[in-house]
Amino acid sequence: MFPCVPAIWPQSYQGRNLPRSTRLPEHPPGIWKGIDIFQEYDPRILGNNALVPFLVAAVEDYFKSTFIALLRYSARKETFLKGIRLQGEQLLAISDGKATVEEQISETLSFQRLSAVCRHFDALDTKLDIAGALRKPYHRRSQSLFESLESLVLSRHDFIHRATVDPTMTDERIESLIYDLDASMTRVYRHITEHYGWFFEKSWGLGRRLSRKKARNSNAA
Structure with a gap:
């Protein structure tokens, strides 16, 4: 069906028609182990990097x-x-009762970058100021929750779009990010309820985080 493929592909793959500097490496059978970048990192580091897109989601x-x-x-x-402006499929979903207008509108907006998220909320209420709530000091550290979330999204983009692995994504750091997410969601939720005079009730929680010393002892056990 494709008569030109057998004639061209083997020669190109073996590097016969390529300059010496651009020829593909010839790996002896049984030695080639796959993608080099994955061999440079601890499996736990790779696993933690793979968790980042899920945290952002x-x-x-x-x-x-x-x-x-x-x-x-x-x-x-x-x-x-x-x-x-909604598309035909979105209008059909609303007409069939499979989705609400608000749900379909949200599908047209980006909620990944925090700067964009804050613009969406400002469009509903300019006095809500989600960004201001997240930029307030947190545990006397230099990095705010706003900056932590923005950094998390950038790490996600590097991993997904550039295959860049963050070697500092240790178990301790991924745990810290998870607690930052919980603190961020709690702070936003509390801020919204206080702004509108609603009752605040938190029905979820991660529990108190162990100190570094206790965490090391627990892992060692």
Whole structure:
């Protein structure tokens, strides 16, 4: 079916028609072990890097769900809807009762980058200031929760789009990021309830984080 493929592909693969500097390496059978970059890192480091996209997805889902709830009852809902254009499939889903208008609108927006998330919430209520809540000091450290989330998203992009592995993504750091996510979601939730005068109730939690010394002793055991 493709008469030219057998004639061209083997020669190109073996490097016969390529300059010496660009020829593909000839790996002896049984020695080639796969992608070099994966051989340079500890499996736990690779595993922790692979967790980063899932952490970002969790944050994205949280902000999207929160935005949907606020949009549904927002006083600026009509104004916000004027700037939205839905596709035929989205309108059909609404017509068939498979999704709400707010849910389909959220699908047209990005909730990955925190700067974009804050713009969406500002469009509903300019006084809400999600960014301000996340930029407040946290545990007397120099990096705010806002900066931590932004850094997490950048790490996700590097891993997914550039295959860049962060060698500092140890178990301790990934645990710290998970606690940062919990603290960020809690702070945003508390900020929203206080802003609108709603009742705050946290029904989830990770528990108190172990100190570094206790964590090492626990891992050693």
